[in-house]
Amino acid sequence: MEMVKGVKKSECLELEELRKEECKGKSVKVRGAVHTIRDMGTVAFVILRRRDGLIQCVYEKGVSDFEIKDIKEAASVEVTGIVSGAEKAPHGIEIRLRQIRILSEPAAPMPLPVAKWKMNTSLEAKLNYRPVSLRNIRERARFRIQEGLVRGFRDFLYGQGFTEIHTPKIGAKSAEGGANLFRLDYFHRPAVLQQSPQFYKQMMTGVFDRVFETAPVFRAEKHNTKRHLNEYTSLDFEMGYIDGFEDIMAMETGYLQYTMKLLEREYGDQLQILGVELPKTDQIPAVRFDEIKRLVSEEYGRAIRSPYDLEPEEEVLISRYAKEKWDADFVFVTHYPSRKRPFYAMDDPEDSKYTLSFDLLFRGMEITTGGQRIHDYHSLLKKMEQRGMTEEGMEQYLSAFKYGMPPHGGLGIGLERLTMKLTGDDNVRETTLFPRDMSRLEP
């Protein structure tokens, strides 16, 4: 029997430690992957790739106790050497190599030029070789930034009194009706994969007042576009005791403000790698659906073709308008037509053709749908009846309302889309670790 006492300090150093002034001239041990080797005869540069960045190591024939030919690119190694300042090296330091210990070796040369600054590889090839292509510094930086976006969501909401929940992804019935559902056999019973935690998060406002979830959702949509995925990560929250859907927009704005600061503070190196400029979030314009449609149509001379919905082109123009007129990267579009919103959306009491709901557009694309929901049991039943819906399979959801629910509303944010617009990518697959689309089920 031995006692495990927790994490011990490793004798191998992190980049942050190596950069300290007192480290200079010292002998250190560092582990990492051999990202690339530039062999110039008696001297060679061995660049190590670590989670915290690249480290330049210098091989010197006669000084280093090994032969450079024994080191392969993509090997995992532990190097021992002397730290010294080096202005042109990443992070201003380099390690003059003494010893090297091979921890693991590849069995084949790399199929993609991952050590290049820009790989110039097609999206298709990058996705086919995902475990390899992500070893490129720029490719992986997107996902470090994505981490910041989801981390900020949780941290901000914890601070606002939200409780994190985990709701089931397999269910008997889904929130938004029968279309676009993946179906499976659940011990000889028909089941579906949830396309949203909508019903669950609503029910839980009656328990925890404010809840959130960050989890996968599944949509069997037969779309094959640059903005659709069949499985994605949804950042969902739902809050009770609201005065109106404006509270939801305020909370989302608060999230974005909090998270841009978090990114600046903790993910600055990753933002720099991708040249990302953070959007302004101090104030976000909110404009009515009808009004912005008209404004954009007038401003850019584009006829309104679809009065009840926004076409992708219109989203681009609305964002352009918001940038030109209000210097805004984000814009809330409010009061969506009722016929395009699900049954649980609350209609505007002043005009029931519209709902107390909104979308958030970011640089030309919808990244959020949200709004106030119906909380009154009888109103909910009435709306379902108007839509010709039956209560079958909805008993549990409806029972939450029967036994009392606070006024509430919420939203869902598509994590991959938010990342995509932030990093300036033009295809949502770029910011999805392992995308699932109509033709892609692997890796």
Add this chain to the structure above:
Amino acid sequence: MEMVKGVKKSECLELEELRKEECKGKSVKVRGAVHTIRDMGTVAFVILRRRDGLIQCVYEKGVSDFEIKDIKEAASVEVTGIVSGAEKAPHGIEIRLRQIRILSEPAAPMPLPVAKWKMNTSLEAKLNYRPVSLRNIRERARFRIQEGLVRGFRDFLYGQGFTEIHTPKIGAKSAEGGANLFRLDYFHRPAVLQQSPQFYKQMMTGVFDRVFETAPVFRAEKHNTKRHLNEYTSLDFEMGYIDGFEDIMAMETGYLQYTMKLLEREYGDQLQILGVELPKTDQIPAVRFDEIKRLVSEEYGRAIRSPYDLEPEEEVLISRYAKEKWDADFVFVTHYPSRKRPFYAMDDPEDSKYTLSFDLLFRGMEITTGGQRIHDYHSLLKKMEQRGMTEEGMEQYLSAFKYGMPPHGGLGIGLERLTMKLTGDDNVRETTLFPRDMSRLEP
């Protein structure tokens, strides 16, 4: 167009604000659900339920500007009244009611006695009425504690240089082979739900060195026990550049140490509601599989029936032994027999009948399986061949190894089981918001 500027301070107060000394004697507004009403004629106690706790409000006939009969249990309300100290009330304060505004009303009386301290309701009934039964203070406390467990996991690992990842739940093939998989039709192609993010997190150690994921996993196991679910939340991490599987146990111990402190600091009220005593985590004994089997067999006079695995009863006895001999609530059982571990587990070079792996038992139940994995491409191929496995469908996984992977290992923690053993529950469904088992697909 209006500008949304972020979260505004509400004029309705939180419990924390109400408890401040300077609030006493002041008129305040508070929102919440009517948890229960105790009507004593000219005086009535109206207990509000909020996310942050219960608040006692006092109705006084003639002083309060409304009739107590107009207030229903389970209504959502906004009350206005004067804060005063009240030793016997929850949190030492009460609100003497002046006005009340009904925000939302129930349509039927509560089907369960949620306002009681202990509901004395069967698990089956509680699960059938989940959105209602969770309104009980003790029922919901479990999930606040569960939040702390997953929050601590992420926060601790962020601090240890891990990157959070989101891996797909729909796949062409799964990590652990063909059994126990839910199958679905994915645009006319056969697909499965992932029973673990195993392959993905391993591949990502080649990119981010250290990764974690907190997400649902799906197991079509035909078990109907108190400890099995068909969908649960798995806390997974995987770390590269390890010296051995001991590093994984050290990291898990670090997580538990960090999280018990977090629970103590931020979830004290919830621990108190359930009377939870936090386990000691300063040191966790680790003992070999063979050795602990023998020790337990000798100590408690129980024959070893299954030499390659631990029976549930044996897990209970091992925990008992650890408590009696080492005063430990947790115990690592190391060096599991190779034949009971998946192909990717690394065999002990000193005796290949055993693996460099472990389980963590907590108060009589396995809550974690982890260990070092094979990182060498040729060794992995050899192990697969020994097991009669084909490379078909494994190409992407294997390619990560072909192009070099660091020595690595990791683990998966069942969140609901960890919560269950911490809260002292005897059925994992108690600590699952909406459990999925062989007979339960709703709510």
